[in-house]
Amino acid sequence: RLTSTPCVVVTGQYGYTANMERLMKAQALNDPTKYNFMAAKKTLELNPNHPIVNELKKRAEESPEDETTKELAQVLFDTAAISAGFSIDDQVGFSKRINRLLKQGLSLDLDAEATQETIEAEEVEEEQPAAASTDEEEAEEIDADAAAPKED
Secondary structure, eight states, X not given: OOSSSSEEEEEOSSSOOHXXXXXXXXXXXXXXXXHGGGSOOEEEEEOTTSHHHHHHHHHHHHOTTOHHHHHHHHHHHHHHHHHHTOOOSXXXXXXXXXXXXXXXXXXXXXXXXXXXXXXXXXXXXXXXXHXXXXXXHHHHHHHHHHHSOOOO
């Protein structure tokens, strides 16, 4: 069933679908205990032939307590859940893990922070009136064309 993806999250035949779970959670007077019995049991199916799964398995066997390997496995599960239509519980954590992977992929320092470049207020003020006047001129041209009498 899996050919090109490393994993997929599937649900059983009975219980809510991913979309129904999302709708039930969004109800105004929602009580989580009411829908827990109908929540779908999620199953993570791995593609044992996929290179990502093979590399994660190798890393987990070499050093089971490595934080990077744990984060990669969590990202793999979260992306599979999102692809299946489920919402993830720890969205902030997911975002941090993705940003960390992006930093690693771009060969950036993992502790690098964003730098603030100050833009002089004069430059911003000079750019805005020029753009506004161009838009106003275009609007006047359109109004002039619309107001011109049509010749028969």
